[in-house]
Amino acid sequence: MFRRLPEDGRPVIRLSVDGQGIEARRGDSVAAALLAAGIVPSRTTPASEAPRAPYCMMGVCFDCLVEIDGMGSQQACLVRVREGMKVATQRGARRLVPV
Amino acid sequence: MTDSFDVIVIGAGPAGMAAACSAASNGARTLLLDENAGPGGQIYRAIAASPFKSGRILGHAYWVGENWINRLKRSGAEHRPRTTVWSLRATGDGVEIGTLGDGVAQILKARQAIVATGAMERPMPVPGWTLPGVMTVGAAQTLLKSSAMVPQGEAVLAGTGPLLYLFARQLIAAGAPPALVLDTTPRANRLRALAHLPSFIASRYFFKGIGLLAAVSRRAPVVRDVTSLAIEGAERAMAIRWRTDAGWQERGCDLVLLHQGVVPNIDLWSSAGCRAAWNDGQACWHAEIDSWGQSSEAGILVAGDGAGIGGAEVAAIRGVLAGLQTAHLCGRIDAGSRDLQARAAFQALARLLRGRDFIDAAFLAPRWSRIPEAETLVCRCEEATMGDLVAAVRDGAGGPASLKTFSRCGMGPCQGRQCGLVVTEALAAALGRPPAEIGHFRSRPPVRPIPLGALAAIPATDEEIGSVVRL
Amino acid sequence: MAAQDYDIAVVGGGLVGAAIAYGLCDGRRRVALLDEANGPISASRGNFALVWVQSKGLGLPDYAELTRRSSDSWQRLADDLREETGIDTGFSRPGGFSLCLSDVEMQHRVDQMRRLHNQSAVPHEVLDHAQTARLLPEIGPEVVGSVFCPLDGHANSLLTLRALNAAIARRGGTRIAGAAVTAIASHDGGFRLTTPSGEVAAPRIVLAAGLGNARLAPLVGLNAPVRPLKGEIVVTERTRPFLHHPVVNLRQTVEGGIMIGDSQEEAGFDTAVQTGVVATIAARAVRMFPRLSTLNVVRGWAALRVMTPDGFPIYQQSASHPGAFLATCHSGVTLAAAHAFEIAPAMGMGVLPSTVTAFTADRFDVQTAA
Numbered sequence: 001m002f003r004r005l006p007e008d009g010r011p012v013i014r015l016s017v018d019g020q021g022i023e024a025r026r027g028d029s030v031a032a033a034l035l036a037a038g039i040v041p042s043r044t045t046p047a048s049e050a051p052r053a054p055y056c057m058m059g060v061c062f063d064c065l066v067e068i069d070g071m072g073s074q075q076a077c078l079v080r081v082r083e084g085m086k087v088a089t090q091r092g093a094r095r096l097v098p099v
Numbered sequence: 100m101t102d103s104f105d106v107i108v109i110g111a112g113p114a115g116m117a118a119a120c121s122a123a124s125n126g127a128r129t130l131l132l133d134e135n136a137g138p139g140g141q142i143y144r145a146i147a148a149s150p151f152k153s154g155r156i157l158g159h160a161y162w163v164g165e166n167w168i169n170r171l172k173r174s175g176a177e178h179r180p181r182t183t184v185w186s187l188r189a190t191g192d193g194v195e196i197g198t199l200g201d202g203v204a205q206i207l208k209a210r211q212a213i214v215a216t217g218a219m220e221r222p223m224p225v226p227g228w229t230l231p232g233v234m235t236v237g238a239a240q241t242l243l244k245s246s247a248m249v250p251q252g253e254a255v256l257a258g259t260g261p262l263l264y265l266f267a268r269q270l271i272a273a274g275a276p277p278a279l280v281l282d283t284t285p286r287a288n289r290l291r292a293l294a295h296l297p298s299f300i301a302s303r304y305f306f307k308g309i310g311l312l313a314a315v316s317r318r319a320p321v322v323r324d325v326t327s328l329a330i331e332g333a334e335r336a337m338a339i340r341w342r343t344d345a346g347w348q349e350r351g352c353d354l355v356l357l358h359q360g361v362v363p364n365i366d367l368w369s370s371a372g373c374r375a376a377w378n379d380g381q382a383c384w385h386a387e388i389d390s391w392g393q394s395s396e397a398g399i400l401v402a403g404d405g406a407g408i409g410g411a412e413v414a415a416i417r418g419v420l421a422g423l424q425t426a427h428l429c430g431r432i433d434a435g436s437r438d439l440q441a442r443a444a445f446q447a448l449a450r451l452l453r454g455r456d457f458i459d460a461a462f463l464a465p466r467w468s469r470i471p472e473a474e475t476l477v478c479r480c481e482e483a484t485m486g487d488l489v490a491a492v493r494d495g496a497g498g499p500a501s502l503k504t505f506s507r508c509g510m511g512p513c514q515g516r517q518c519g520l521v522v523t524e525a526l527a528a529a530l531g532r533p534p535a536e537i538g539h540f541r542s543r544p545p546v547r548p549i550p551l552g553a554l555a556a557i558p559a560t561d562e563e564i565g566s567v568v569r570l
Numbered sequence: 571m572a573a574q575d576y577d578i579a580v581v582g583g584g585l586v587g588a589a590i591a592y593g594l595c596d597g598r599r600r601v602a603l604l605d606e607a608n609g610p611i612s613a614s615r616g617n618f619a620l621v622w623v624q625s626k627g628l629g630l631p632d633y634a635e636l637t638r639r640s641s642d643s644w645q646r647l648a649d650d651l652r653e654e655t656g657i658d659t660g661f662s663r664p665g666g667f668s669l670c671l672s673d674v675e676m677q678h679r680v681d682q683m684r685r686l687h688n689q690s691a692v693p694h695e696v697l698d699h700a701q702t703a704r705l706l707p708e709i710g711p712e713v714v715g716s717v718f719c720p721l722d723g724h725a726n727s728l729l730t731l732r733a734l735n736a737a738i739a740r741r742g743g744t745r746i747a748g749a750a751v752t753a754i755a756s757h758d759g760g761f762r763l764t765t766p767s768g769e770v771a772a773p774r775i776v777l778a779a780g781l782g783n784a785r786l787a788p789l790v791g792l793n794a795p796v797r798p799l800k801g802e803i804v805v806t807e808r809t810r811p812f813l814h815h816p817v818v819n820l821r822q823t824v825e826g827g828i829m830i831g832d833s834q835e836e837a838g839f840d841t842a843v844q845t846g847v848v849a850t851i852a853a854r855a856v857r858m859f860p861r862l863s864t865l866n867v868v869r870g871w872a873a874l875r876v877m878t879p880d881g882f883p884i885y886q887q888s889a890s891h892p893g894a895f896l897a898t899c900h901s902g903v904t905l906a907a908a909h910a911f912e913i914a915p916a917m918g919m920g921v922l923p924s925t926v927t928a929f930t931a932d933r934f935d936v937q938t939a940a
Contacts, residue, residue: 494739554849
């Protein structure tokens, strides 16, 4: 769906999505990383499990919600990738874990 | 780091940066809050950490933003990035602002607040608009600016407004021309816009505009006078259909990028009680403000596109004016100094506003893409369709609040941002009353989602605790 | 504009007015329901949606009884509404809890419950932490204990209002929107209501306008001493179902969001959300169910309860203006079934049922005299 331009000289960051390793660049949002890796859909809705992916890339649509390092409902477009980050796509309503 | 300031500015786009610079350089203790990792807002996104070394692809209008970043660094204002604002309240004695940063919620106090939270893309509820692979032009532009990413495969741009062509040109410069541009600008707009043509020709926007359309048409197919759109696909966007006078046509695609202008983000300032007024020419809500940006609530000013759309340069000027006014209200400068500094700003503003009426009239989104047909989703979060809205009206919903309760429209995490304008205009049409009378969803804190545990840590007075724990 | 004639006109389209109008629409009379529609103050839009028995009626046995009967017939209301309109009100009666976070709270709650049980035989169980945890495994260690009542339940109050509205229309009742009543004139044979949408004439009227009743009641020789009592609520994003019993201040809706309340604030007509109040509400919720800590709050609101001096309803027919009725309460969801099945039919015949004779506003005069 998106490809990276050769002009981009930023260092590579490695993270995993649903257990699969992907490569991103330092400064990418998690949403950008997902799109560059072709991980689409990146979520299904609580109301009907409809497939969704990032839409606005500025934090006002909430369609890019993912789980990051165990914390659900994170807006992927507002969080920058970090080395070793564990991302999981969020399917349906958010799961709560016992504390 | 204190938690009490003269001025807190919310939003680090052009208006916010300019406001913070202006207030701080006039001696006000100033804090600039922004939810993003770096300053620049949407238009100057990632400017301080760009993946590009050359200015070629993004163009001059983007890179001027660097001036503001540099001035911000020198201004003495404190800048707190990655901080979300979820509440704003005028106390009569100043303002209280609820913030969330690194999972911790706090209430910050100041004497004055300047809300500069900018604009967002007008929602474009066409069939299939919620499918993966459908995004806003602004979203794709953000990916280009922050991550040097361009569409792969067949990308179709659809909608109306200068940004559509601006972005098409950026893509062409990046070697990724769009497969198709579908222009929905209504023919009728041309007539309406003619009335403003003289001021447009005299403005700075005229020559920019002419070159843009020609440059894009040379490298990408452009279809004009599109009167309907539908995006098809099951798991993702696979094809797009469009209608012109020649009938319906269809084309396969990998990505659809929608744009039909931008509209103010009203949620934060309206949650504080600042009055909104409906602007017919732009079909959206504006903040009721005076020439300094003073809202209807003492202690709160609104600057930039978040008050009313004017573009980045206008936003910066309005930020300067708001910053001056708050410095004055905090007693840091007298009215004479404020007025002297403001003179150049007011003059520049007059110059920049010339020609905007033409742009507004020419590119006002057509009604068919502002108010959708029956099966199309209106509320993306709760998945309420236009048909659900109509059924709710039939069952007695008489305005946004009762529509919300009957249909769940506006109850999801986006808190009515994506459906709000559609709801106002659809209700106006269904009930035969003007949008100004219909009103908008009532925005109340938290205006951004906040974890329950973070909210729990906010301090409460004995009286507040007593109202909950009743024995 | 010529007045529209009906047999009975209900003023106020919230849960009380709509339930009464619904009960009146039995095919034997022409019913009008007047609503200001989308007015700023609406208890029906902002309530917690409990159908609650365990804490109702201490000091007025008839209220405990009325509540019990309404709870017992709520399923019938839900079934009828679903059959008539296709709308599911989401009613369930799995039994509900009050959770206590300290020994003092526990003592207070148990004491109240015992006294109510002695007065009106309300079934309940007093549970310690371990017993509560067997029924609600997600409770946190700070929960000292609870009171459980098998008759407690909840519904979706918004869908209930919508279903009532739809059913009224289907049954041939007339809903008039934009109809805030500005004047009531009485003459032989009935009443004339003036509204921005025109005039409505009927030999019988029911004032069910919530806080608006204070202004309207004296126009027909009645007294509605109601005041606003502010309550604040927050709702979280949807999460997978885990809480199958409502707690008096915390419940999971059918859609999956967690609704959490509540406060009681004497704040006049102010409906601004106070961050300190919702923070306190959030803090207690996290102590009750620690796993909620990371769940996002997506909405907050404040609504105004319609509160009488003793908290109990007022049902009364005017002595000076026979045919004019007053109905007000702050438990419009719980009492919806009683309003529809018990009180409305009597009003339709020009009387109130004997079960509600204790609910006139005259009881307040007795209090002040004493």
